[in-house]
Amino acid sequence: xxxxxxxxxxxxxxxxxxxxxxxxxxxxxxxxxxxxxxxxxxxxxxxxxxxxxxxxxxxxxxxxxxxxxxxxxxxxxxxxxxxxxxxxxxxxxxxxxxxxxxxxxxxxxxxxxxxxxxxxxxxxxxxxxxxxxxxxxxxxxxxxxxxxxxxxxxxxxxxxxxxxxxxxxxxxxxxxxxxxxxxxxxxxxxxxxxxxxxxxxxxxxxxxxxxxxxxxxxxxxxxxxxxxxxxxxxxxxxxxxxxxxxxxxxxxxxxxxxxxxxxxxxxxxxxxxxxxxxxxxxxxxxxxxxxxxxxxxxxxxxxxxxxxxxxxxxxxxxxxxxxxxxxxxxxxxxxxxxxxxxxxxxxxxxxxxxxxxxxxxxxxxxxxxxxxxxxxxxxxxxxxxxxxxxxxxxxxxxxxxxxxxxxxxxxxxxxxxxx
Amino acid sequence: xxxxxxxxxxxxxxxxxxxxxxxxxxxxxxxxxxxxxxxxxxxxxxxxxxxxxxxxxxxxxxxxxxxxxxxxxxxxxxxxxxxxxxxxxxxxxxxxxxxxxxxxxxxxxxxxxxxxxxxxxxxxxxxxxxxxxxxxxxxxxxxxxxxxxxxxxxxxxxxxxxxxxxxxxxxxxxxxxxxxxxxxxxxxxxxxxxxxxxxxxxxxxxxxxxxxxxxxxxxxxxxxxxxxxxxxxxxxxxxxxxxxxxxxxxxxxxxxxxxxxxxxxxxxxxxxxxxxxxxxxxxxxxxxxxxxxxxxxxxxxxxxxxxxxxxxxxxxxxxxxxxxxxxxxxxxxxxxxxx
Numbered sequence: 001x002x003x004x005x006x007x008x009x010x011x012x013x014x015x016x017x018x019x020x021x022x023x024x025x026x027x028x029x030x031x032x033x034x035x036x037x038x039x040x041x042x043x044x045x046x047x048x049x050x051x052x053x054x055x056x057x058x059x060x061x062x063x064x065x066x067x068x069x070x071x072x073x074x075x076x077x078x079x080x081x082x083x084x085x086x087x088x089x090x091x092x093x094x095x096x097x098x099x100x101x102x103x104x105x106x107x108x109x110x111x112x113x114x115x116x117x118x119x120x121x122x123x124x125x126x127x128x129x130x131x132x133x134x135x136x137x138x139x140x141x142x143x144x145x146x147x148x149x150x151x152x153x154x155x156x157x158x159x160x161x162x163x164x165x166x167x168x169x170x171x172x173x174x175x176x177x178x179x180x181x182x183x184x185x186x187x188x189x190x191x192x193x194x195x196x197x198x199x200x201x202x203x204x205x206x207x208x209x210x211x212x213x214x215x216x217x218x219x220x221x222x223x224x225x226x227x228x229x230x231x232x233x234x235x236x237x238x239x240x241x242x243x244x245x246x247x248x249x250x251x252x253x254x255x256x257x258x259x260x261x262x263x264x265x266x267x268x269x270x271x272x273x274x275x276x277x278x279x280x281x282x283x284x285x286x287x288x289x290x291x292x293x294x295x296x297x298x299x300x301x302x303x304x305x306x307x308x309x310x311x312x313x314x315x316x317x318x319x320x321x322x323x324x325x326x327x328x329x330x331x332x333x334x335x336x337x338x339x340x341x342x343x344x345x346x347x348x349x350x351x352x353x354x355x356x357x358x359x360x361x362x363x364x365x366x367x368x369x370x371x372x373x374x375x376x377x378x379x380x381x382x383x384x385x386x387x388x389x390x391x392x393x394x395x396x397x398x399x400x401x402x403x404x405x406x407x408x409x410x411x412x413x414x415x416x417x418x419x
Numbered sequence: 420x421x422x423x424x425x426x427x428x429x430x431x432x433x434x435x436x437x438x439x440x441x442x443x444x445x446x447x448x449x450x451x452x453x454x455x456x457x458x459x460x461x462x463x464x465x466x467x468x469x470x471x472x473x474x475x476x477x478x479x480x481x482x483x484x485x486x487x488x489x490x491x492x493x494x495x496x497x498x499x500x501x502x503x504x505x506x507x508x509x510x511x512x513x514x515x516x517x518x519x520x521x522x523x524x525x526x527x528x529x530x531x532x533x534x535x536x537x538x539x540x541x542x543x544x545x546x547x548x549x550x551x552x553x554x555x556x557x558x559x560x561x562x563x564x565x566x567x568x569x570x571x572x573x574x575x576x577x578x579x580x581x582x583x584x585x586x587x588x589x590x591x592x593x594x595x596x597x598x599x600x601x602x603x604x605x606x607x608x609x610x611x612x613x614x615x616x617x618x619x620x621x622x623x624x625x626x627x628x629x630x631x632x633x634x635x636x637x638x639x640x641x642x643x644x645x646x647x648x649x650x651x652x653x654x655x656x657x658x659x660x661x662x663x664x665x666x667x668x669x670x671x672x673x674x675x676x677x678x679x680x681x682x683x684x685x686x687x688x689x690x691x692x693x694x695x696x697x698x699x700x701x702x703x704x705x706x707x708x709x710x711x712x713x714x715x716x717x718x719x720x721x722x723x724x725x726x727x728x729x730x731x732x733x734x735x736x737x738x739x740x741x742x743x744x745x746x747x748x749x750x751x752x753x754x755x756x757x758x
Binding site: 184190198199202260261264270271272274277278303 | 700
């Protein structure tokens with residue numbers, strides 16, 4: 001097994017705006033201002049404006065779009081009348097519903113699987129902070145298959161259940177929910193049946209805070225299945241369940257089967273989850289394909305509570321460069337497929353700050369998933385990294401939404417975005 | 420433990436749950452338990468005799484295999500270490516029933532099954548973790564044929580138990596009704612419409628919820644079938660109607676008085692291509708089912724229909740007892756540890 005990354009050791013995320021995420025993890029909301037950037041002069045001794053090209057390293061259509069407020073704002077008048085004073089950014093309500101769960105923010109932590117970064121102490125601290133923030137957490141595929149359901153298969157890697165309960169035990173109030181993803185190999189191990197029949201999960205089921213996510217693919221590698229590297233010792237106990245291919249010395253590629261889907265197969269599988277597990281929410285995760293509207297509509301009509309589209313800019317533990325660079329659609333092209341269809345749509349793909357999130361919401365998403373940003377933040381600041389990152393995101397979302405003259409994120413729309 | 424037995428009460432709240440099961444010696448020495456176990460012996464003997472008289476051959480059932488029946492609503496299979504490989508205890512012997520038709524056209528098992536049922540099934544009063552099924556399969560039959568057969572053996576069984584166990588039934592205060600044939604046969608979609616017309620909550624494409632099933636059963640004057648379930652509500656082996664895609668040629672049998680479902684069955688998918696496709700539709704990995712699919716590809720699986728009848732559930736109905744644990748000498752209830 002690849003050694004886990006300990007907290008305090010610098011986690012890398014090539015191609016991701018990692019320095020800015022780390023700054024937010026440490027400074028929280030203060031980091032939303034340019035004057036606190038290390039290289040920038042302090043407030044009062046400089047003036048600031050747009051910095052071309054700053055932010056994301058690799059740009060997609062979302063980055064280049066502008067959020068454009070009207071000058072005349074009847075919706076702000078509505079808010080003024082309701083409040084009896086001029087509204088300001090803190091009046092923007094960010095609480096929402098994500099895939100059947102109440103959430104304090106339109107943000108959830110995307111699936112992270114069995115790779116070294118996600119199974120280390122970072123993963124458990126991340127779960128604790130997501131619970132305290134009151135946002136949903138997805139436990140990725142293969143965590144159970146690789147690290148065991150409740151018996152550790154290696155000393156350092158928490159089991160599926162440890163990870164799940166690190167989150168569940170820290171939930172407070174009514175917000176948040178646990179989402180358990182299942183892949184083909186997990187289906188062989190009956191992960192969902194195991195969770196559903198496990199009495200220790202019963203209170204979570206009874207309180208309506210458990211969801212199962214059917215994974216059809218992901219952004220970084222489309223429908224090509226999961227790939228990660230394992231050493232030969234770890235390979236022994238995986239050989240029964242995974243295709244393994246030696247690449248170099250003692251290292252092997254562990255390859256997951258992607259699973260075949262047609263419209264009929266997708267519809268039937270969603271219905272079967274509803275039938276067999278009537279007390280859980282159903283999420284479906286789609287890769288950034290060209291038939292998203294049909295696939296998402298099929299899932300919604302079959303009873304899915306949420307469909308997540310992971311754009312090509314989504315992260316991964318490991319994927320071949322050819323897949324990372326050339327497979328699947330960017331987020332704007334994914335969202336463009338939803339102009340004429342509407343439903344509970346979640347999106348992910350290089351999310352880390354408020355403007356990209358607000359743009360995604362304006363283009364039809366109901367929430368955004370963070371993955372690498374959450375990992376980086378906790379690796380940089382173990383106690384409050386994710387909470388600080390979320391606080392900065394929340395402030396930016398409130399500022400931008402209020403600037404558009406709206407006080408509910410549900411009111412954001414395509415009229416707020418200009419190319 | 421209060422050993423007073425009662426027919427399932429008709430109030431909406433259902434019977435009171437036991438907080439703990441009685442110790443085995445307390446349970447087994449209870450006069451009620453002894454009466455129920457004598458009734459159960461008569462039930463099994465009557466079912467066996469009737470099936471054998473109709474030309475069915477009893478085979479001894481398998482206990483473990485590399486795979487077992489995946490089509491069991493929310494429950495977990497039990498894994499065992501089989502020479503270093505993960506094998507399963509039988510949730511049902513459906514795959515073996517189909518393949519057994521290579522030996523005889525009409526077969527049955529009295530098969531022990533185990534399913535780690537979700538804790539919420541404790542509320543149904545009819546779920547045991549360890550139980551027995553009368554598992555019947557008939558080559559070349561339609562689902563109408565096996566519904567007729569099921570009616571026949573249930574009525575014969577009730578008649579024989581009424582004669583053989585009159586004393587035990589009397590001691591339990593049970594006036595056993597012998598139902599008239601034919602039993603009612605209602606379409607799943609019509610049942611859903613009826614549930615919704617009464618304000619019930621029910622998904623169109625799912626099996627009937629436990630709560631609504633209890634209401635349907637309580638309101639019925641006799642046993643009845645619910646047939647033609649939608650795809651997405653059952654295992655891959657229930658055959659899809661080629662003329663009505665999305666509808667399965669299958670059924671459940673429900674008993675009246677609130678006792679609910681006692682049997683499930685249907686025609687079977689049997690061609691290799693259909694089996695692989697249906698496995699994907701139910702989220703299964705066909706690679707797991709290697710031995711079964713090899714048979715399907717090599718020598719074919721005979722077209723058939725069949726059913727599984729819950730022995731403890733039928734006994735519970737006949738004895739008229741509220742909780743299913745009362746009919747098993749060593750009951751195991753969902754989510755509870757027991758000897």
